[in-house]
Amino acid sequence: MTPILATQNVRLSYGEKEALHGIDLNFDEHSITALIGPSGCGKSTYLRCLNRMNDLIADTTVTGSFQFHEQDIYAPTTNLVELRKQIGMVFQQPNPFPFSLYENVTYGLKLAGHNDKRFLDEQVERALRQAAIWEEVKDDLHKNAFLFSGGQQQRICIARLLAVQPDIILLDEPTSALDPISSAQIEETLLTLKNDYTIIIVTHNLQQASRVADRTAFMLNGDLVEVDSTSQLFTQPAHQQTSDYLNGKFG
Secondary structure: OOOOEEEEEEEEEEOOEEEEEEEEEEEOOOOEEEEEOOOOOOHHHHHHHOOOHHHHOOOEEEEEEEEEOOEEOOOOOOOHHHHHHHEEEEOOOOOOOOOEHHHHHHHHHHHOOOOOHHHHHHHHHHHHHHOOOHHHHOOOOOOEHHHOOHHHHHHHHHHHHHOOOOOEEEEEOOOOOOOHHHHHHHHHHHHHHOOOOEEEEEOOOHHHHHHHOOEEEEEEOOEEEEEEEHHHHHHOOOOHHHHHHHOOOOO
């Protein structure tokens, strides 16, 4: 099966310092892949390469092959707005816009030229249901998004992303700022979403990776040490470095 996203020999440098040293990773449709490793290992840096968020950082050079639906993400003709609609990102801290929940979720749709209220209403409900928050917020759609709890805000951000129907969802430590109950709700949401989306999640929480990911990739010092099915990597890792990390000997 052809992967929805295939990356080969990914290297990234900040000035003269190389932070990623030739990463080869592929991602299949309707799956969850977790990127794990200690702080500073390059997992978030790699994740941001996948929708060119590193373009925003001065003096950054990215090389390698990035094939999304067999098209080159880094081609000069790539439309970055369209790319980030198809490969969307949810960040560590919830970052709703400072207006109503409804306006948050419809933001991307309106940017794309959709203004029909009936269509927008339908998409808001669909996205909020997919983000598993509709029942909690359906009577508060015009309430400022900042007034919801942290866990609700993060699911609103997920709904905002889902409204434009991306192919791939990137999540950079999406539950690290949340309490355990909110984190569990996000995890349950992700397990449902993989039926319709490809999900790539950076997490420091090894238990979270073991619960939600189909495949797990372990990174260390800018290198990909190994990638395997989550059950295989957690029970029979191929490398001693992976075993040491999983057993808390560093990280």
